[in-house]
Amino acid sequence: MNNEDIKKNLLLAATVGFLDDSQPGATSELLPQLVSNQPHDTMWEHIRYELQTCQSFSFALAFITEDALTPLKVVLADLAVKGVSGRVLTSNYLAFNQPKVFEELLKIPNITVKIATQAGFHAKGYLFEHTDYHSMIIGSSNLTRAALLRNVEWNLHFSAFKDGAVTKQIVNQLEVEWQRAVKLTDQWIEEYRHTYNSTQQRRTTLNSVNQTSNNELAVVPNKMQREALIELAKLRAANEQRGLVISATGTGKTFLAAFDVQQVKPNKMLFVVHREQILQKSMVSFKRVLGGKDSDYGILSGNRNERQAKYLFATLQTLSKDGVLNSFAPDQFDYLLIDEAHRSGSETYRRILDYFTPAFCLGMTATPERTDDFSIYQLFDYNIAYEIRLQDALEEQMLTPFHYVGLQDYEYNGKLIDDKSPLRLLVAKERVDYVLKQLEYYGYSGKRVHGLIFCSNVLEAREIALLLTRKRHPAISLDGSDSISRRNQVVAQLEKGQIEYIVTVDIFNEGIDIPCLNQVVMLRNTQSSIVFIQQLGRGLRKYPGKEFLTIIDFIGNYKNNYLIPTALTGDITRSKDNARLELALQPIMGLSTINFTEVARQRIYDAIQVAKLDAFATLRADYQELKQKLGRIPLLMDFQRYGGVDAEVFAENNQLDSYASFLSKMKEPINLSEYEEKVLSFVTKELLNGMRKHELLLLKLLLEKKCVTGKDFARTLHQNNCYINAAVMQSVDDILSLSFFDIKSGRENKAEKYGSNPIVEHFEGKYKLNSMVSDSLQGESDFRNLFVDVITTGLYKTDNFRADQAFTYYQKYSRKDVCRLLNWSKDVSAPMYGYRVGKDTCPIFITYEKDNPEKNRSARYENEFFNTGLIKWYTRSPRHIDSKEVQQLLERDHNGNFKVQIQLFLKKSDAEGKKFYYLGKAQAVLDSVREQLINQDNKRPKAVVSMNLKLDEPIKYSHFINITKK
Structure with missing residues (x-):
């Protein structure tokens, strides 16, 4: 934005934030807002976003804890590459800040740190300098992990011009405190250490007098x-x-x-x-x-x-x-x-x-x-x-919180470490120096490091241990050839502080308990999600003096990098969309954080793009593991409850018609007729996702009795909190009769792949399964078992969706899903593209970024989120303000309400697949409607209509950041 745009948006932001929130607002980073650590809207997320977009920054904070510095260091490392630096003004007030915190601050090259000399310095402010304005967060949050992630805090996040009165007051006050503060040095830290130790000793003595022994405390189940x-x-x-x-x-x-x-x-x-x-x-x-x-x-x-x-x-x-x-x-x-x-x-x-x-x-x-x-x-x-x-x-705080840091491995002569790197590169002096520099920078919790390093192979582990020892970081390597007594001896040395690191390959994945571990280092490829979690889990046991675990993952050019975000979050969907989202959001789990440097994040993103997460070989391995776990042929419900993959992966695999197809490929004896296979394909492909309970509940009733009255069905829907109206009841008929799918696609009728005959017949107020389905369900059979399994699993998955309305916020839907859930009589998703104006509803599908703007036909359609509740949108071309569909969108009834309800769906890019996140209902802002010309592929400009859409509910801040961040 240029200076005039910024000025305009700041005025709008002030109007919305302090005068009238019904007015269309400014960009979200300028909009005043309260930050109080809500889910997906934490103080840390606001600070991280501001740091990533500012030109410089200044923090004025009374208290800082070591556990808040690790994720901050990741962001500051990226800023250092860009030449962005900042200042931190903190204090020795109440001797709260540990001496080690000051030592850690000195490690960060692109900040200058000073100590406030004024008694009782208790400020809590974050200032971010942009080209023509400042953003500020001022309130109750110090730079501590709990204050940034979980505590109920009140912080005002706002922006103002540099010449604004409030801005000048804050900047001037900061400058006054900065000038009279003393610079942080090693000497100052040593002097402070004596004060801190004596203060802590007095507190310990007082606590020992008043505190009841832990052994006397009652233990209750969590x-x-x-x-x-x-x-x-x-x-x-x-x-x-x-x-x-x-x-x-x-x-x-x-x-x-x-x-x-x-x-x-x-x-x-x-x-x-x-x-x-x-x-x-x-x-x-x-x-x-x-x-x-x-x-x-x-x-x-x-x-x-x-x-x-x-x-x-x-x-x-x-x-x-x-x-x-x-x-x-x-x-x-x-x-x-x-x-x-x-x-x-x-x-x-x-x-x-x-x-x-x-x-x-x-x-x-x-x-x-x-x-x-x-x-x-x-x-x-x-x-x-x-x-x-x-x-x-982790959410229940049963384990030590961790800070995961994913950063790029060493690049040697322009080539990044990969799966095939020779030993000479893995143990090169330059790589070891690089690794040590990162270990020192990101640090550990406690007085001394107790580290565990996982390497690619035995020779690498042995050489790395020797090189670390030579550089005054005593280390010992262990591998499968070492006896149990030898391993125990080395572990004891680590616990006593006689060595800093144990360097190994895979022998410590399980079966070892070293509670003192405060740093886990991964110098190897991520082989599997299970091994990854086992290895980082070595350091998660609680231990006196250990407030967090630092996990440092050196990410090379490995094909399995795609496993990292899904392993950390426990995601089993095998969805590239989810993997990309987790990578972008860098989620927070309880008091644990996940952090990637920009280069490392791009490496993982590239791996996700080319990976086939639902490859048949992977599904086979998941199946075999679950079969051993259960002692029988697993069903879809078993995968949903106990397996390593979501049951829906089988439904979305284009190579499988149903789970029966998969079982046949696994050489299991499955006996189905051709028609039974088509029926299973229908319930699997269309109903297993659990987006709507209605059809699943009716089929469940029909499994229990041959005939179900309309009253029985309605009663069941009420008992399950499902919304009921004539449109949705007719839609259920359209789906189960297959008429919804009765459209031509090329030479084929889409309904024919499901057998053409209605699955459920509805006449004279009664529902019945067709005779072929009914006969196939009699007695024990493969068809009955698999049919019941899909219904059971689908109902289980409905817990992910609201039953009292058609759509659920932040769930993903395809255009076909939307046609069904809007109760439309036919699947008209194929020609829908960006939107379709219906009689009373218009779903709008926005792809926020164009993957190839030079070639994309919509390259000049620049959708833009102004803030978390306002987005600019364009019609297709050619359209004018007096075009029929535009007038339909703008038409209002005698009460002033829009006759057509807009439902907004959005994905960041086409790389996310066919599904869109549901962001809620929206309304056109009438005074924003404009007709304009759009250039497309260097052809003659065509007319379109643009308008701002205001969401009924603003989207989560973390999702806004993910969508809008370049």
Whole structure:
């Protein structure tokens, strides 16, 4: 924008923000707004956006914490490349800021830091300088992780001209404080350290007098443990004797087990572990939950034999000995607990499990997957009682929050590290220097680094460890050839601070517990989502003095880079759209952040573009893994609940007509007629997505009885909170009779691929399945099982959509989906293109960026979001203000309401596929309607009509940033 545009928008912003919000507003970065840490609208997102668009910046902040600096450093590293710098004015007020915070600030090359000398300096302001104006965020948020991400804060984000009175006051006040502040130096930090330590010592002494010992505090189940306990109780109520809990490392498996023992109240319990050092810790945890006498608890190991205890904690090695095992009666224990259950396929564990006959046996593991053919799931009767996923555990603050930093790997002579890079490049002096520089810059939580580095191969790991040690960062490499005792010895050295890093390949993916880890470094390709999560998960266990985990991922030119955003967020849709969105939004999970430098983000984006996320080989691997997990042929509902891929992936795969097609390719014995295959194709392709409950609920009713009255159907819809009107009821008929699809496409009729005959017949107020479908559903058959599975899965997926209205905000819809959900009688999506003016509704589909503006026929249509609630839109050409469809859009009734309701759908670019995000209802701003000429492909200009559309509800700030950011 030029100076005049900025001035105009600032005036509009002031009008909207302080006088009248019904007026069309200015661009969103200029619009005054309250920032209070709402979902998808956090203080951090506002700061990050301003930093990425400013020319310089100044922060005035009383308090700064180390855990807020890591994501900030990523943005500042990109700004340093662009030559953008800033100032930070902070304080020593109340000795809140740790000395290490000041040390970390000194590492950032493109900021100058000063310490306010004025007593009681308690400012909280962020100033961003642009060409002709300033943006400011002033309020309650210091630069701390909680204040930027989660706390309820009040901050005013606004913009003003440099010559504005408020701007001058703020800038002048900042300049006064800056001039009398002292520059941050190493010497100042050392002097401050003495003050800080003495202050902390006084606080520690005071707290020790007033604080109750943690051991005396009552322990209660957290939200996820409560859910798991309910599921375990359901298992036992169904007379199941074994169950498995899958819980990420550090999420409280031992306490969960104790809580379950508490609700079962067994006469005797046996807890089996594979390492003696776990026994004592586990027993203490059980005591805190169960209470009772010390004599109720006992240990059975090589050194102790307290077998008479009510709660017995035994090592695998001792218990599995014939003389020991046979000394117990098989039914002596009512409750058997197996820790690290993924090991229970071994002969010693099997001996114990085969010998005892408890009323219930619980297995607990963080990593149920095995590389051999043995199925842990089978051993526990395929009863997965509960699964605590990493992302959920982070949201519940069960684990240490992490800051993930994705940055580009070293580029050697213009070539980036890739899958085929020779050893000499992987261990080149220049690469090691580059890596060390990044590790130092992004740092770690705590007094000293306890790091784990994953490399591509054994030779690289060994050489990297040697080079780090030579550079005064003591490191030891470990690989599969090292014994368990050797590994334990090296881990002990890391814990004691005798070395800084363990460098390895894959041996520490699981089965190792190093709570002190505060830095995980990835110097290798992302092989799989599971391995990626296992490796970063090594450092997520809570530990005294560790406030966060730093994960530094050096991203090379790897073909599997596309896995990174989906692995971090736990996305199983195999959707490129979702992967791109997650990469762009750099989402926040609880108090954890995901951050990519611009170059690294582009590398991943390129990998997403060429990747085939739903390749058949990938689906086959997912299928085989789930089949082993369940011990039977998985259904779509199984994928939705337990699998590594969303069931809808099978429906959207153009190579598959239905899930039956996939099962046939997997050589499973599936027996279907040609017509049955077409019916399954219909329910899979059209209904599985769960966008509307109505058809699914009717089919479910017809599975239960042959004839359903209109009243029965309406009652069921009401019970499920579904909206009901004549149009939607007619639309259900059109869909299930297949008349909606009865249009010609080339030589074929689209309905014929589903069998042409109505799936459901509706006459005289009654619904019935057609006779062929009805006959096929009689008795047990492959068709019935697969048909019921699609209906069940579709209803499960309806939870993602609102039932009381046609569309759900931020869900994605194709043009065909919109035709159906607007209750149109035919699928007219093929000729629709950008919009279609219906009798009372007009869906508008906007592609915000043109992938190839030089060639695109709509290159001159420059859609623009002015703010989160206002967007400029163009009609097709040639159109004039007096054109019929334009007049339809502008026509109003006697109450002044528009007769045609606009529904707005948008995607950022064509690279996102065929679906658009639903952004809500919109209205034309009448005084913005203009007729203008548009140039297209150097041809004669044609007339179009442009207008501003005001959304009923502004879009989320994070989505606005993703859409508008270049």
